[in-house]
Amino acid sequence: MEHIDFSLVDWSRAQFALTAMYHWLFVPLTLGLSFIVAFMETKYVRTGNPEWKRITKFWMTLFGINFAIGVATGIILEFEFGTNWSNYSWFVGDIFGAPLAIEGIMAFFMESTFIAIMFFGWNKVGKKFHLASTWLVAIGSNLSALWILVANAWMQNPVGMKFNPDTARNEMVNFWEVLFSPVAIDKFTHTILSGYVLASIFVIGISAWFLLKNREHVFAKKSIRLATIFGLISAVLIAITGDNSAKMVAKHQPMKFAAIENLYHGEANAPLTAIGMLQQSNEPAKHDFVFKIQIPGMLSFLAFNNTDAFVPGIYDLLNGNPEHNILSYKERCEKGKIAITSLGEYKTAKKSGNDSLAKAALIRFEENYPHFGYGYYADRDLTELVPNVPVNFYSFRIMVGLGFYFILFFAIILFFALKDKLQNKRFLLYTALWTIPLAYIAAELGWVVAEVGRQPWLIQDILPTIASVSQVTPASVQITFWLFFVIFTGLLIAEIKIMLTQIRKGPENAAEVTQNSQIN
Amino acid sequence: MFETFSYLFLQQYWWIIVSLLGAILVFLMFVQGGQTLIYTLGKTEDERTVLVNLLGRKWEFTFTTLVTFGGAFFASFPLFYSTSFGGAYWVWMLILIAFVVQAVAYEYRSKPNNFLGQRTFEIMLFVNGLLGTVLIGTAVATFFTGSAFSVDKMNLTLLTGDKMPIISEWKGLAYGLEAALNPLNLSLGLTVFFLSRVLAILYFMNRVRNIEIIERAKKQLIYNAIPFVVFFLTFAIWLMLSSGFAVNPETKEIFVEPFKYFHNLIQMPVVAVLFVIGVLMVLIGIIRPITCFEKCNTKGIWLSGIGTVLTVFSLFLFAGFNNTAYYPSTFDLQSSLTIENSSSSQYTLTAMSYVSLLVPFVIAYIWFAWRAMDSKKIDIEEMKSESHIY
Numbered sequence: 070m071e072h073i074d075f076s077l078v079d080w081s082r083a084q085f086a087l088t089a090m091y092h093w094l095f096v097p098l099t100l101g102l103s104f105i106v107a108f109m110e111t112k113y114v115r116t117g118n119p120e121w122k123r124i125t126k127f128w129m130t131l132f133g134i135n136f137a138i139g140v141a142t143g144i145i146l147e148f149e150f151g152t153n154w155s156n157y158s159w160f161v162g163d164i165f166g167a168p169l170a171i172e173g174i175m176a177f178f179m180e181s182t183f184i185a186i187m188f189f190g191w192n193k194v195g196k197k198f199h200l201a202s203t204w205l206v207a208i209g210s211n212l213s214a215l216w217i218l219v220a221n222a223w224m225q226n227p228v229g230m231k232f233n234p235d236t237a238r239n240e241m242v243n244f245w246e247v248l249f250s251p252v253a254i255d256k257f258t259h260t261i262l263s264g265y266v267l268a269s270i271f272v273i274g275i276s277a278w279f280l281l282k283n284r285e286h287v288f289a290k291k292s293i294r295l296a297t298i299f300g301l302i303s304a305v306l307i308a309i310t311g312d313n314s315a316k317m318v319a320k321h322q323p324m325k326f327a328a329i330e331n332l333y334h335g336e337a338n339a340p341l342t343a344i345g346m347l348q349q350s351n352e353p354a355k356h357d358f359v360f361k362i363q364i365p366g367m368l369s370f371l372a373f374n375n376t377d378a379f380v381p382g383i384y385d386l387l388n389g390n391p392e393h394n395i396l397s398y399k400e401r402c403e404k405g406k407i408a409i410t411s412l413g414e415y416k417t418a419k420k421s422g423n424d425s426l427a428k429a430a431l432i433r434f435e436e437n438y439p440h441f442g443y444g445y446y447a448d449r450d451l452t453e454l455v456p457n458v459p460v461n462f463y464s465f466r467i468m469v470g471l472g473f474y475f476i477l478f479f480a481i482i483l484f485f486a487l488k489d490k491l492q493n494k495r496f497l498l499y500t501a502l503w504t505i506p507l508a509y510i511a512a513e514l515g516w517v518v519a520e521v522g523r524q525p526w527l528i529q530d531i532l533p534t535i536a537s538v539s540q541v542t543p544a545s546v547q548i549t550f551w552l553f554f555v556i557f558t559g560l561l562i563a564e565i566k567i568m569l570t571q572i573r574k575g576p577e578n579a580a581e582v583t584q585n586s587q588i589n
Numbered sequence: 590m591f592e593t594f595s596y597l598f599l600q601q602y603w604w605i606i607v608s609l610l611g612a613i614l615v616f617l618m619f620v621q622g623g624q625t626l627i628y629t630l631g632k633t634e635d636e637r638t639v640l641v642n643l644l645g646r647k648w649e650f651t652f653t654t655l656v657t658f659g660g661a662f663f664a665s666f667p668l669f670y671s672t673s674f675g676g677a678y679w680v681w682m683l684i685l686i687a688f689v690v691q692a693v694a695y696e697y698r699s700k701p702n703n704f705l706g707q708r709t710f711e712i713m714l715f716v717n718g719l720l721g722t723v724l725i726g727t728a729v730a731t732f733f734t735g736s737a738f739s740v741d742k743m744n745l746t747l748l749t750g751d752k753m754p755i756i757s758e759w760k761g762l763a764y765g766l767e768a769a770l771n772p773l774n775l776s777l778g779l780t781v782f783f784l785s786r787v788l789a790i791l792y793f794m795n796r797v798r799n800i801e802i803i804e805r806a807k808k809q810l811i812y813n814a815i816p817f818v819v820f821f822l823t824f825a826i827w828l829m830l831s832s833g834f835a836v837n838p839e840t841k842e843i844f845v846e847p848f849k850y851f852h853n854l855i856q857m858p859v860v861a862v863l864f865v866i867g868v869l870m871v872l873i874g875i876i877r878p879i880t881c882f883e884k885c886n887t888k889g890i891w892l893s894g895i896g897t898v899l900t901v902f903s904l905f906l907f908a909g910f911n912n913t914a915y916y917p918s919t920f921d922l923q924s925s926l927t928i929e930n931s932s933s934s935q936y937t938l939t940a941m942s943y944v945s946l947l948v949p950f951v952i953a954y955i956w957f958a959w960r961a962m963d964s965k966k967i968d969i970e971e972m973k974s975e976s977h978i979y
Binding site: 157184 | 652655661678681685696702703934936944
């Protein structure tokens with residue numbers, strides 16, 4: 070593999086990471102705020118209180134500013150599978166393409182059709198039609214998340230497919246298995262809930278700012294109360310789905326799990342490292358703890374619901390562990406190589422009409438297919454198959470720590486909001502404001518764990534990045550990387566400036582809304 | 590239901606869906622055309638705001654159709670996705686960048702403190718209108734003129750050697766941009782560009798209540814219709830006279846056949862009729878508002894719009910049906926993509942066919958929403974009373 074241009078792979082990965090991380094700066098707010106706005110408008114339609122209309126319209130404006138840039142960054146991701154990962158597009162396009170197409174047909178049109186009514190229809194359609202449109206925007210946004218997350222989950226845990234040696238690709242054999250795979254369900258719920266938590270924190274933080282400025286008390290308190298309830302429920306549920314997600318990782322991506330835990334030598338009754346600090350070790354690809362606080366047996370329990378369960382470490386996976394029936398990566402690479410060469414032999418034999426040879430090659434191929442992707446590493450340094458440990462270790466802990474902090478945060482805010490004492494608690498209001506960036510950090514780190522942790526696999530165990538990349542010049546990808554970087558950063562600054570200006574402006578004049586609602 | 594259909598039927602069914610999406614996309618690119626006319630038709634700030642807002646209420650349909658077109662193409666013909674997108678890298682990247690800047694330009698254009706300034710966002714809209722139409726038109730033209738690439742799925746199995754492990758290899762010198770040097774590709778690109786402007790003018794005529802804009806629009810209609818017709822005829826006449834990329838239905842071998850696309854026209858009379866009706870509808874939609882002065886000038890968008898859909902749809906069918914390679918390789922003929930050798934599996938096409946049953950429902954609610962929103966024409970006064978404007 071020495072002639073594969075690694076800077077091409079690296080730049081292609083960097084470009085995808087850049088677009089994905091920018092995209093994820095905007096999507097969670099869209100996912101959550103769409104529902105929050107829908108709840109608010111429901112309140113307005115039910116009570117007829119024009120104050121709720123003011124509230125709805127204010128948050129809707131912020132939703133629109135954020136939505137536009139989310140759309141802009143999203144289109145790139147879809148097409149980058151083709152432009153930068155062309156082998157991947159063929160190798161698994163038969164499965165991966167379908168969710169993208171369904172997403173377009175089912176979700177995007179719903180979103181874009183009803184968003185026009187949501188923004189421009191206040192004086193054109195009836196109250197109930199408008200409310201229905203707002204709900205459909207929320208449902209559409211979340212449905213689109215469903216399909217792309219199903220696709221992502223499938224990459225982490227490929228199911229419902231079979232490799233077809235004649236077409237040299239994986240083909241879907243069970244749509245429902247792809248859609249309802251437990252990994253997909255967890256990925257979807259965990260991810261959209263993170264959007265709900267982030268949006269709730271956003272609404273609470275901005276409303277807190279109004280209270281700090283002694284402006285718009287009624288607006289701020291109503292917004293806080295609604296967002297806190299939504300946020301608290303979501304934050305509790307996210308902890309549950311997070312636990313499930315970790316169990317799924319332990320089961321299907323043991324290397325990612327070990328990297329997250331900085332666990333090199335597996336053990337039964339494995340401890341969970343609550344807090345720790347790492348430093349590079351003298352041993353290859355290893356990091357030692359400078360200090361750590363551990364809970365005995367907890368990791369085994371969290372991963373397998375059993376404190377006696379064996380949790381494999383990085384070295385168990387790399388070097389193998391016969392006692393626990395774990396093949397070494399070297400063995401897997403050999404098997405992968407057999408799978409790859411057998412596929413070639415099958416095709417050659419078939420072409421020359423030698424059926425018995427083709428049959429034998431096919432049997433060898435199928436036996437070794439679960440290790441297919443490792444074959445590309447047969448002559449490489451196997452530590453390349455270990456993801457970046459410190460990035461995973463720290464990202465995971467910060468994300469989980471923030472997750473628990475958010476539960477506490479929502480609970481405290483709710484307590485004071487219900488007692489109507491929030492406006493006097495300046496420290497709490499400042500905390501609420503400064504929790505907004507923390508929500509973004511937690512959301513981004515979630516994806517860092519999910520994606521950095523599975524390296525080098527595009528499709529777990531089946532297709533690594535080095536065998537997926539498009540053959541363009543590294544210079545081309547570098548140029549597009551920097552182009553995107555400049556464009557996204559410019560647009561992000563514009564978005565933040567516009568958003569802050571709209572927030573400072575505050576909700577529209579109460580008299581205007583009352584007048585408008587009378588027209589309605 | 591779909592389980593009972595043959596694999597070939599499903600491949601053709603999905604080619605029809607992709608073609609239909611492509612055709613609707615070209616019609617909806619009137620939004621892009623309109624973006625290049627904002628300063629030509631709007632002489633005051635208020636007039637430009639009316640025009641931008643008229644387009645702004647439709648841009649998402651175009652954008653969504655593009656995304657769905659991409660997704661549907663990926664899902665049904667993944668080899669095209671991996672070959673063309675990974676190969677003609679720069680064409681697709683430029684198209685993408687043009688659409689990225691569009692998505693924010695509407696929302697941010699008139700917002701206070703928008704960092705880059707209103708003019709920059711208007712330039713972004715112009716760039717999207719120009720690049721988006723010309724490059725998509727150019728890219729579609731390569732369905733007939735071909736590109737230089739090779740495809741060998743077995744490269745996946747080579748663990749040594751230079752080619753490993755790339756399936757689709759692009760041989761064009763400029764990663765797709767070389768297509769723009771071919772005058773025929775460019776003529777289709779410019780056809781799409783001027784068509785989108787013509788459609789935009791017809792759309793404005795249908796939706797604006799402002800005499801000055803309408804007067805300017807009428808003049809611009811002629812200026813844009815003439816190059817549109819010239820470029821379209823250049824491409825269409827060349828298409829009928831040129832050799833094409835045919836597939837032997839028995840051996841699946843690809844060969845060059847003289848007058849292939851003319852043969853497709855003759856051998857698929859229904860498609861030919863659609864094509865002729867489409868072209869006539871486009872032309873009548875343009876000519877009527879030019880030649881009459883009273884109320885008849887507002888419906889042209891529907892006539893030309895539906896005409897555009899029919900014409901582009903039939904062009905896609907000429908490219909892919911009747912044993913034709915829809916994405917020909919000039920480097921290695923046998924690497925050319927056909928709807929049979931590039932499609933998804935029968936299972937996937939079947940599963941997606943069920944999802945496609947939702948399409949009429951989607952079209953129905955879009956129609957319903959569109960009508961609810963477009964019941965009145967737009968003028969400067971409405972812009973002043975609207976709470977959410979672009």
